[in-house]
Amino acid sequence: NAGVIQTPRHKVTGKGQEATLWCEPISGHSAVFWYRQTIVQGLEFLTYFRNQAPIDDSGMPKERFSAQMPNQSHSTLKIQSTQPQDSAVYLCASSMGLGGAETLYFGSGTRLTVL
Amino acid sequence: GEKVEQHESTLSVREGDSAVINCTYTDTASSYFPWYKQEAGKSLHFVIDIRSNVDRKQSQRLIVLLDKKAKRFSLHITATQPEDSAIYFCAASGGSNYKLTFGKGTLLTVTP
Numbered sequence: 752n753a754g755v756i757q758t759p760r761h762k763v764t765g766k767g768q769e770a771t772l773w774c775e776p777i778s779g780h781s782a783v784f785w786y787r788q789t790i791v792q793g794l795e796f797l798t799y800f801r802n803q804a805p806i807d808d809s810g811m812p813k814e815r816f817s818a819q820m821p822n823q824s825h826s827t828l829k830i831q832s833t834q835p836q837d838s839a840v841y842l843c844a845s846s847m848g849l850g851g852a853e854t855l856y857f858g859s860g861t862r863l864t865v866l
Numbered sequence: 867g868e869k870v871e872q873h874e875s876t877l878s879v880r881e882g883d884s885a886v887i888n889c890t891y892t893d894t895a896s897s898y899f900p901w902y903k904q905e906a907g908k909s910l911h912f913v914i915d916i917r918s919n920v921d922r923k924q925s926q927r928l929i930v931l932l933d934k935k936a937k938r939f940s941l942h943i944t945a946t947q948p949e950d951s952a953i954y955f956c957a958a959s960g961g962s963n964y965k966l967t968f969g970k971g972t973l974l975t976v977t978p
Contacts, residue, residue, distance in 0.1 A: 782964065784964075793955075793968055793969070793970040793971065794910075794955065794968035796965050796966065796967070799964055799965065806964075807962070807964070807965060809965075842909065842910070852897070852898030852900075852915075852917070852959050852963045852964065854900070854912045854915070855900075855902075855910075855912065855966070856911075856912075857902075857909040857910045857911065858909060859908070859909045860909055
């Protein structure tokens with residue numbers, strides 16, 4: 752079991768460019784989460800999928816951020832027109848998704864730097 | 867929404883001593899309180915959790931206490947070892963059960 756796989760590990764973009772981050776959850780896990788980690792804000796919830804369906808995107812900055820889960824083996828987080836304040840480590844996590852509060856298994860994260 | 871405050875931003879203990887990290891939360895609907903550990907350069911991994919139907923849980927050297935009246939929970943690490951050195955995050959579920967709100971983290975340093 753390779754755990755949650757996130758690619759790329761590091762991404763550098765220029766201001767105004769687009770960034771797409773990829774996540775492969777643990778096989779058999781039904782729930783996928785995206786969090787953002789910065790020194791100032793800490794860990795912030797972005798969005799949550801269960802069985803590929805978007806359940807809660809209340810943490811997503813609506814205008815430029817979007818997330819999809821086209822199949823059970825991967826999810827993407829897309830940031831359009833990136834801004835310096837988007838610089839952060841973006842963490843994907845998965846869980847069994849049995850409906851209750853459960854252990855999250857985090858990937859190693861993608862460090863996004865917007866110049 | 868839920869807010870979680872982690873009271874110690876840094877904590878330094880000698881090997882073999884106990885370490886205590888305290889967190890408070892605001893949402894009375896929170897029922898699930900996990901703790902995660904992040905070692906230097908690595909991602910988070912789960913260490914222990916407690917649910918609101920109990921007030922104490924122990925797993926080897928880790929003890930979690932929950933005081934629902936005070937909306938406070940704490941992680942106790944007994945007989946600390948250098949490999950316990952890491953950032954520890956507390957979290958609370960809020961009313962959703964899936965959407966964790968994390969504290970800002972406590973950097974624990976265990977010196978030999």
